[in-house]
Structure formats: structure tokens, C-alpha cells
Amino acid sequence: MRFVSRSERTKIPMRQRWKEFIKLTDILMWLIGAAILALVVWGSIATLAAGRYTSRHWFDFIIFGLAQGSIYALIAMGYTMVYGTLRMINFAHGEVFMSGPYTAYFVAASLNNSGFLDRQPVISLLIVFIVSMATSTLIAVLLERVAYRPLRNAPRLVPLITAIGASFFLQYTFRGLYGSGFQAYPTVRILEGPMVIGGFRILKFQAVVIGAAALLMMSLYTFIQRTRVGKAIRAVSEDKEVATLMGINIDRMIVTTFVIGGMAAGAAGVLYALMFKQVHFFMGFVPGIKAFTAAVLGGIGNIPGAMLGGIFLGLVESVGPSLFLDGLGIVAPYQLKDAIAFTMLVLVLIFRPTGILGERLAAKKA
Amino acid sequence: MWRQGIRIGLIGGTIEVLLALVGMVETFSQRFIISDVISMGQTLLLVAAMFTGYLAAKRTNRSEPLWVFVNSLVSGLIVGGLMSLLVTVGSLVRLRAVFINASPDLFKLLTFNQGVGAGILLLLIFGTLSSSLSGLLSLSPSLVRRVLIRSLGGVAMAGLLQDLLRAIFAPWGPIAEINQWFFPVNGLTVRGAVSLFILISAISYFWMKSGSTMKTSLQRLPPASQRVLRIISFFFLVVILLTLPQILGLFLSEVLTIVGLFVLLGLGLNIVVGFAGLLDLGYVAFFAIGAYTVAVLTSPELGFFNLTFWEALPFAIVTGVVSGILLGIPVLKMRGDYLAIATLGFGEIIRILVLSDFLRPWLGGAQGIAKIPKPSIGSIEFATPQQIYYLILVGCLLAGFISWRLRDSRLGRAWMAVREDEDVAQAMGINLVAAKLLAFATGAGFSALSGAIFASKLGSVYPHSFSVMISINILCLIIVGGMGSIPGVIVGAIALVGLPELLREFAEYRLLVYGAALVAMMILRPEGLWPEAKRRQELHREEAPEIESASSAVSGK
Numbered sequence: 001m002r003f004v005s006r007s008e009r010t011k012i013p014m015r016q017r018w019k020e021f022i023k024l025t026d027i028l029m030w031l032i033g034a035a036i037l038a039l040v041v042w043g044s045i046a047t048l049a050a051g052r053y054t055s056r057h058w059f060d061f062i063i064f065g066l067a068q069g070s071i072y073a074l075i076a077m078g079y080t081m082v083y084g085t086l087r088m089i090n091f092a093h094g095e096v097f098m099s100g101p102y103t104a105y106f107v108a109a110s111l112n113n114s115g116f117l118d119r120q121p122v123i124s125l126l127i128v129f130i131v132s133m134a135t136s137t138l139i140a141v142l143l144e145r146v147a148y149r150p151l152r153n154a155p156r157l158v159p160l161i162t163a164i165g166a167s168f169f170l171q172y173t174f175r176g177l178y179g180s181g182f183q184a185y186p187t188v189r190i191l192e193g194p195m196v197i198g199g200f201r202i203l204k205f206q207a208v209v210i211g212a213a214a215l216l217m218m219s220l221y222t223f224i225q226r227t228r229v230g231k232a233i234r235a236v237s238e239d240k241e242v243a244t245l246m247g248i249n250i251d252r253m254i255v256t257t258f259v260i261g262g263m264a265a266g267a268a269g270v271l272y273a274l275m276f277k278q279v280h281f282f283m284g285f286v287p288g289i290k291a292f293t294a295a296v297l298g299g300i301g302n303i304p305g306a307m308l309g310g311i312f313l314g315l316v317e318s319v320g321p322s323l324f325l326d327g328l329g330i331v332a333p334y335q336l337k338d339a340i341a342f343t344m345l346v347l348v349l350i351f352r353p354t355g356i357l358g359e360r361l362a363a364k365k366a
Numbered sequence: 367m368w369r370q371g372i373r374i375g376l377i378g379g380t381i382e383v384l385l386a387l388v389g390m391v392e393t394f395s396q397r398f399i400i401s402d403v404i405s406m407g408q409t410l411l412l413v414a415a416m417f418t419g420y421l422a423a424k425r426t427n428r429s430e431p432l433w434v435f436v437n438s439l440v441s442g443l444i445v446g447g448l449m450s451l452l453v454t455v456g457s458l459v460r461l462r463a464v465f466i467n468a469s470p471d472l473f474k475l476l477t478f479n480q481g482v483g484a485g486i487l488l489l490l491i492f493g494t495l496s497s498s499l500s501g502l503l504s505l506s507p508s509l510v511r512r513v514l515i516r517s518l519g520g521v522a523m524a525g526l527l528q529d530l531l532r533a534i535f536a537p538w539g540p541i542a543e544i545n546q547w548f549f550p551v552n553g554l555t556v557r558g559a560v561s562l563f564i565l566i567s568a569i570s571y572f573w574m575k576s577g578s579t580m581k582t583s584l585q586r587l588p589p590a591s592q593r594v595l596r597i598i599s600f601f602f603l604v605v606i607l608l609t610l611p612q613i614l615g616l617f618l619s620e621v622l623t624i625v626g627l628f629v630l631l632g633l634g635l636n637i638v639v640g641f642a643g644l645l646d647l648g649y650v651a652f653f654a655i656g657a658y659t660v661a662v663l664t665s666p667e668l669g670f671f672n673l674t675f676w677e678a679l680p681f682a683i684v685t686g687v688v689s690g691i692l693l694g695i696p697v698l699k700m701r702g703d704y705l706a707i708a709t710l711g712f713g714e715i716i717r718i719l720v721l722s723d724f725l726r727p728w729l730g731g732a733q734g735i736a737k738i739p740k741p742s743i744g745s746i747e748f749a750t751p752q753q754i755y756y757l758i759l760v761g762c763l764l765a766g767f768i769s770w771r772l773r774d775s776r777l778g779r780a781w782m783a784v785r786e787d788e789d790v791a792q793a794m795g796i797n798l799v800a801a802k803l804l805a806f807a808t809g810a811g812f813s814a815l816s817g818a819i820f821a822s823k824l825g826s827v828y829p830h831s832f833s834v835m836i837s838i839n840i841l842c843l844i845i846v847g848g849m850g851s852i853p854g855v856i857v858g859a860i861a862l863v864g865l866p867e868l869l870r871e872f873a874e875y876r877l878l879v880y881g882a883a884l885v886a887m888m889i890l891r892p893e894g895l896w897p898e899a900k901r902r903q904e905l906h907r908e909e910a911p912e913i914e915s916a917s918s919a920v921s922g923k
Contacts, residue, residue, distance in 0.1 A: 025695050025799060032696075089703040106464045150889050156702050157645060158888050161845055164838060165884025172878035176388030179466040289714075292707060332723045339718045342711035349708050350696045 029350055036347065043324030053322055059200060061319045067206045067275060069314020070213030074268035075291035076298070076306035077220060078140075078261025084237035084301040085257045086152075091163035092143055093265060094288020095170035098281065099139045100132035100266030101273040102174060105183050107131045112186035121190045129270050136266030139170065140258040149251075167285075175281040182280045185273045209271045216267055217307050220260065224303055233257055237301060286338065290317075293345040299355030308357060317341055371422045371437035375444025375497075378418030382411055382445055383452050386476060389467035390875055395475055397869075399525030400559045407475065409522060412496050415445050419497025423504040435501045442497025446490035449476065453489065457482045513570050520566040525554050530868050533615050607759065611752035619751040621867045623823065626758035627816050628863045631836075632843045632855040633765040634812030639841065640850030641778060642805035643785025645706040647837050648693070648713025652810040654720060654832040655689050656682045656817025661735040661827045662728070668735060675741035675822050679815075686814020687807045694806035698799060701788070713834055721829040734828035741822050754823050761819060765812050769852055772808070781805055782850075835877070839863070842880050846887055848894025857896045 047053070053061075075097050082090040090096075108128045111117040117124045147166045151159045191205040224230035235243040236253045244250055272287065273279050290313060298309025320340045325333035348355065385391055395407030404412075419438035426437045453476055455461065461468035477485020503511055524531065554562065587595075611619040631653060638646045663671045663678040673681075697708050720729050729735070741748045741757065748754050772778045780801045783791040792798050821827050839862070847858025862883075866876045887894065 025698060028695055089707070110463075147885050147889075154888075154892065157643065157849075158892050160645065160703060160706060161841070162885050162888040164841070165881045165888065167881065168838065168877045169881025169885060172875065172881065173384065173388055176390070176467065176875065176878065177384075177465050289707070289710065293711075296704070296707075330724045335722045336718060336724065339715050339722075342715050342718075345711045346696060346708050346715075349700055349704050353700070353704065 033347065033351060036343070039328065040324045043326070043328040046328065047323055047326050052326070057322070058319070061322060062315065063202050063206055063210075065315035065318030066311060067209045067213075067314070068318060069294075069311035070210055070217070071268045071272050071275070071310075072287065072291045072294045072314055073307045073310025074213055074216060074264045074271075075287060076295040076310045077217070077303060078265050079292050079295040080298075080300055080303060080306040081233070081237075081257045081261050083295070085233065085240075085254050086148065086159075088148075088156075088159045089163065089292065090143070090148075090261075091160070091288070092147075092167040092170055093140075093261065093291070094284035094286075095167050095174075096136050096140045096143070096262055096284075097265040097269050097272075097287060097291075098279075098284030099170065099174060099269075100136035101185075101269035102178060102183070102279045102281065102283075103135040104128045104132035104270060105185060105273070105279050108186055109183075117186060118189060121188055125188065125270075129267060132270045133263045133266035136269065137259050137262035140262030140265070141255060143170075144255060144258045167288075171281055171284070178281065180281060182278045185277050185279065187277075188274070191274065205274050209275055212271060213268070216264065220264060221303060221307075223260070229253075229256060290338075290341050293341055293348075296345065296353075297348050297355055299357040302355065302357050305355055305357035309355065312356070313341060313344070316344060368437075368440065370425045371440035372444060374418055374422040374425065375441030376448070378414060378421075378441060379445040379448030382414050383448055385410060385414065386449070386452065386472060387465045387467055388875070388878070389472075392467060392469070392472050392475060393874065397526075399522060400554050400556060403556065406526065409525075411449075412492070415442055415493050415496040416500040418442065418445050419500035420504055422497070423501040431505050434505055435498065438501025438504075439494055439498045442494040443490065444493075445497065446493025449489045449493065450486040453477055453482060453485055509571075509574055512574065513567050516570045517563045517566040521554070521559050521563050524562055525559075526869060528554070530618065533618055534613065611755045616751060619755055621864060623751050623754050623758055624867060625859050625864045626755065626762055627820055627823075628840065628843060629762050629856055629859045630758065630765055630816040630819075631813055631840045632847070632859055633762070633769050633852065634809040634816070635840050636844050636850065636852065636855050637769060637772070637781075637812070638805050638809035640844055641773065641785065642781040642802065644697075644802060644805060645702070645841075646709045646806070646809070647706050647834065647841070648709035648711070648716070649809070649813060649840060650832050650834060650836040651693070651713040651716040652686050652689060652813035653817040653820070653836065654716055654827075654829075655810075656686050656814030657821035657827045657832075658720065658729060658735070658817075659685045659814070660818040660821040661730075661738050664822075665735050665738045667737045668728070668730070675739065675818075679818050682814050682818040683811050686810045686817070690806040690808075690810025691803050693810070694803045698802055710834060710837075713837060717829060717832050717834075720832065730827075732829060734826055736826035738821050738825050738827070740825070748822075754819070758819060761815055765815070766852055768808075773852075777801070777804060839880070842884055844894075846883060846894060848897040851894065851896055851898040854894050854896040854898070858894070861895070 075093065078093050078096065079090060082088070082093070108117070108124070111124045111127065143166055147162050148159060151162055188205075191208055193204055194201045195204050195207060197207075224233060232243070232248045232253050233256060235246065235248055236250060236257075240250060243253075272283075291310065294309035294313045295306045296309070297313060298305025298307065300306075317337050317340060321333035321337050325336055325340075330336065391407040391410060393407070394410055395405040397406045398404070399406055399409050418441050422441035423434045423438045426434045453473055456468055456473050473482075473485075476489065478488050480488060503514060506514075584592075584595075610622065614622065631649070634652075635646065635649050638644050638649070659682040660675065660678045662668060663673045663681060664675060666672065693709065693712055697705055700708055719725055721732055723731055725731070746753070748757055780791070780796045783794065783796055784798065784801050784805075788798060791801075843858035843862050844855055845858070846862055847856070848854025862880065866873060866879075
């Protein structure tokens, strides 16, 4: 039998096939990607060779990155779940994140003033957590009822714009209610100071943040994977119409999704407040975008992906400026750490839009 | 059917409490609609209560007038009740620890300065009265209703815009008497309000009765006279546009220039979002690029180059167009939400870079670049707002003309096809890459032009002027005005940029109102205030398919 080559069989000249396969813009993008990668590697090598940071520095950066990353991961879970069920980005999730700790601040302040915080720190913290989670959940549910439910079947641009509008509305409502100043969370004494684990020093509150976030993520994941409600939510993410046929109440499941996302965001908010000590009406905007980046990084619609993406983003943000920007000779590299996050977002969206762990959803048509 | 009234009443009452706690009521109370009678803050509460009553009336299941009235009454009672609750709680508990606007002044305002007990009674009475009134209004015949709404609305608008109107009438000698008669100090006089009310009712009554006959008689004129009429009105428009800054005076010309800049920006984003459907949240980046190009090229502070504004302008536009293409290339494959976030990321990257110390030697860092010279032709320098207005007017006209011609060209149709469905557009033979890149490039070019004018108008550029808020502002503008519609951009700019400048009290709550307006528009009227005809059909087609097809069959479209 004669071996017949593919191009002979299909009768398309090879140059045309190559042109269809790779376009000029793709080549440009690959070049840009390669350039960025080269810069990163060069910068890292330069920093490590210069040896300005000791291993203790790196360890501190990594722990800080882990803590911040876990917060992003918790918020990202809200984004990813809403995207899974509604196929839209809940731009206002950053404000859901903000509303919890901002409201709980007043509870925390009054607990502090009455001395209850010092006497019973664990119970006080629990109360603060509960208030925060309740508020965030309330805002999330209101958002769904008022802004998103009427627009379930609207063309794709409309719910997006509504979400943006709702985001600003919430920010400025909270500004009007609570004021535009920065409010400082009271210091919780048992969380101050370092602790030593096996020769390494970590600050206590960082350990608490990492531990609490891990616990919450685990419970959320178990809820989604192992319970009936979780299964119903996953069914709704797969295919809404078929889920209705299976007897699942779509509206209730969507509300549950928002509730879970809200609770996670509220908890993340308190952890954020414990770490950064300040709450402010605008504090939800940037973490919201970063959490969305994390969700996309890990694969949107994919809950373990959101967790992974969050932690990865936190680490890169924390370690990155010192690791490669410093080596490239950039002054004050920490100013550009947000730029690193956004660049990573753009790169992920260009080169691997399905994220690290891949989208678990069916391929979305625009 | 009680439930509807109760539910709507609860929602309306919560909104009123929120308005009070957010501080809007207190801030608005400084401006009086009718001097010493009713302030803007009280009008706000009144309108909210009336709207609640109207909604309750509309949503009543039973159609008997009695039940409609009862429903609106009930909702008004609840609204008043919730406000009374707020006042009571406020008198018992120190709400100010949490809600910073729950000051004693607010409560005095809410109780009409009569103390808690009497205040609660008054709140209940006013709430019930206003809602029942609007319930009655909804029951009355359509003519009466429309006339009343227009007259009341007109009086309220006159009160709101008193500064504007005062400034317009002031320089014209005898006409300035109007000012004295209608609004001497803060708010309309009672006689001014009443006479305005009567005037507007008369006009709208007359218009309703014979407006349609006037329209049809206009249409029945021979085409030659129609053309003449059109040319005359066009001429009038041109004259008004050219002489506007002289009529309006300094402050209002300044407002006009800001509105003009936003119109220019809006026209650019209109091409990207409205025509091509590419949601670009990083639009402010091109604005920044245009401004910084002019700054770097003309400012003696950095000293690299020393060009004049006119020499730097083409560079700014070209840089803008090139960066538009550069932004467009990576995002070619992205759609919808991803595109929005990616462009948002780009916008933020540009802002962070411009703000950073890393690029300070070239871009000025956090202090920005100052001492940018103003544009000048010969010996005339464009220094005052009135003169800058003409520059911006030329820019807007240019941009408007280009948009208008592009919209009906092949490229414009290609954009709209891409907006509707990219895959089908590609299947129809449209080159997606070219279309998208051209959209980004054109939009970026307009934005860079606007940035260049902005830089020289202000004389300096600071990184803080280029936050993502501006992108969102412009997006709100074109959405509220009508996506894809060129007059819509102008309407949106006047509404969302002009009005807050005029009503200074708004300034603090600007974005709150933007956000609420955006959500409300999307739910109620997604095609915007002055929509493109096609868009309106598209967006309402899902609601009434049978009626659409029947009417199109009848009219033979």
C-alpha cells in the first residue's frame, strides 16, 4: 500500500494550513509571553545571586503570602460558585466581602470597650465572625433578589453592568452609613506576638488566619462534595434545565449558592481585618478583583481551583516583588505588586483561559 | 391583596430609612425647592412615599378603585411607620456610634422640629397622605395624571436647577426680573411655584390635546418646506452651540467643558462598547496615555521635548491608537466578562506604572507633571473655559461625525454583527481581528484626544485623576444614555456629569446615585434614555414576540 501523506489526501497546500494554524497575532502573543518569562527568570536569578534576602526573609514572605492567599481563596470561592450557577461574574462580591467586617467592627469595638474582648477572646471572636458572616450573607441574598434575579435571561452585557452598578451602590451606601474614614479593629491580645513552630517563627495571627481559612475551605469543599444540597448545586452548575427536570428548585439553589459565598466572604473579611487591622468602605474593591483573578487562575467554576488559585496568587504577590522585580533593578518593587497580580490575570486569560485545574464546566459559548 | 401594600410599604420604608441614614436627606435639606416651605430633602422623602403608593396601586390584584386606594394608603402608613420607628429608636439609643449621619440634626429634621411625639404623628400623616395621593393619581384619567405629574415635576426641576436658571437669566437686563420674581434666594417663592405650576399645566394640557395634530400637520407639509424647516432648526442649533459659553457665564462654561470632555470620551467608548460590544473597563488608560503624551512632550518641567500643543496633539492621538491596538491584540480571544476584567487589569497596570517610583524620571511619579502650556493659535491663547469650550466643541463634532459615518458604513455594520454574535459574524466572512482592533483603535484615539485637551486645560497631570472610576463613569454615561446611540451619549453626559456639577449636594452621593441608576436602568429600561431604534427593538423583542411580528407584518417592515 502506498503511503499517502495527509496533505496529499486533503489537498490543502501546507503553507495555507500553517497560516490557519498560527496567526500573526498568536506569534506576537507568544513572543510577549516568552519575553515576560525571560524577565521573570532573569530577575529571580539576579536577586538570588545578590543574596540581599536571607532565608528568614523568604520564609516571612511565604507565610505572609499564604495568609493573604487563603483570604483570597475564600473570597474566590464565592466568585467561582456564582459563576458556576449563573454564568456571570458577581462584581459586587467585593462589597459583600466588605460589608461583613465593616459592620462587625462596631460589635468588636463595643466588645473591646466593655472589656469582654480581653476576658473572653475566643467567644468575642466567634461573635464577631457570626455578625460578619450574617451581614455578608444578607447583602449577598439582597443582591440576588433585587439585582440579579430579574435579569436571569437578559443578554450577557446587562447583568454584568448591573453588577458593576450594584457594586458602586453598595460601596457608597456603606460610606454614607458608616462614614468614609478608616476604622481600626481592636487588637486581640492573644493573637499578638510570634509563636515558634519547629524552629520557625510565625506571627500568631498569621497562623490563625491560615488555620481558620483552611478549616473553612475544607468544610465548604466537603459540603459541596458530600451533601445533597452540594450535589444539587453542582447539578445546577452543570445544566440548569436538566436540573429542573430532576426536581431541583433552581431559585433556592441559587440563593443557597449566594448564601455560601456570602458566609465565606464574611469570614474572609474578619480574617482580613485581623491581618490588616483596618476596615474602610473601599476595602472590597481590590481584594475583589484579586480574588476574581484567583478564581480564573484556578479555573472558574472549579472550587478546588479557586482555593489553589487564591493561595498561588497570594504567594506570587508576596514573594514576587522581592524575587524578580528587585533583581531587575526596579526601585520600590512592592509598589508594583498589584501590577504583578493584574499581569498574571491577563497572561492566564490569554494563554490558559481555562485556568490551572481547568474549567469543570462545559465549554461556554460567548 | 393587603400583602402587596404591606410588602411594597416595607420596601419603600426601608429605602426611606436608608436615605435618611446615608445622609442624603440631611445634605439635601440645605437647598429649598420652595423657600422656607419645602426643602429638597423633604421632597426626596415625599417622592419616595409617593412612588411607593403609586407602585402599590399599580400592583394591586383587584381592579376596584377602593382596593387600589386602600393598598396605597396602607403602604404609605407603613412607610411613615418605619420612619417613626427610626425616630423612636434614635431618641432612645445613641445611633450615632454606628451610623454617623444619625445626628440630632437629622432627627430634628425628620420630626419637622416638633419633637418626637408630634413628629411621629406628622410622619405617619404625611406618609399616608402622599401615598394615598399617588394612589388617587393612578386612578384618575390619563390626561389629568400626566398633566399633574408634569407640572409637579416641572416645579421640582425648576427648584433643583435654580442656580442654572438664575445664571442664565441674570446677565440679560429686564429678563433678570424673572429671577427676582421666581427665585430670589434659596428656592422658589410660593407665588413663583404656583404660577409655574399653572403655566406648565396649561402648556402640557394644550400639548396633549393638540400636539399630535400639530405633528401630523407638520408631516403633511411638502418635502421642500420640511427641508427648509429642518435647515432652519439646524442653523438655530449651531448658533446656540456657538454662543452658549457667552450666555452661560464662567462657572457654567466650566461645567460645559467638563461635560464636553466626557462626551468625547463617551463617543469613543460608545464605539467600543456600543457598536462593537466589547466591554472595555480599562478605557481610562487611553485617556491617561493621551494626557501623559502631551505632558511629556510639551512640559518644560521634564525638559525632554519642547513642542507646542498642536505639535504634540498628533503624537498623542497616534500613541493612543497604537496602544489601542496593543491592548486589543491580547484580548482578541476573550469574551464578555473575561474581556471586561482583562481590560480592567490593563487600566490598573497603566495607572500603577504611571504612579510608581520606577518610572518617575520619565513620568513624574506620584507628583505628576505640571506646567503644561495652553494651546494657542497665533496670539490667542485658549485659557478661559469659554475658549477651551470651542476646542472641545470641535473635538466632539469631529468625533460625532466620525462615529455617525462609521455607524452606517461597512465597518459599523461589521461591528454590530460582532456585537450580536461573534461566531456567526465570522461565519459571514467578517474579519474579526480587523474589526475588533479597529474598534479599540478608534475608541482609543478619541480617548487620547480627550486626554490631550484635558492635560492642557488643567495645566498638569496627576496619576490620581486616572482611576478606574472614570472608566466606570463613562460606561454609566453611555449605558444610561443608550448604548450605541450618539445623541444618547450627550444625554447621558448631561444627566450624569452635568447635573452633579450643578447640584453640588449631589457630589458626595454621586456614585451611589450612579450605581442605583445603573441597576434601575438595566432592570427597567436597558436600552437607555435615548436609544438607538434597533436596540430598543432588540431588547424588547423577547418580551413581546407576537406583537412585534404582527406589527411588522402590518407595517410591512
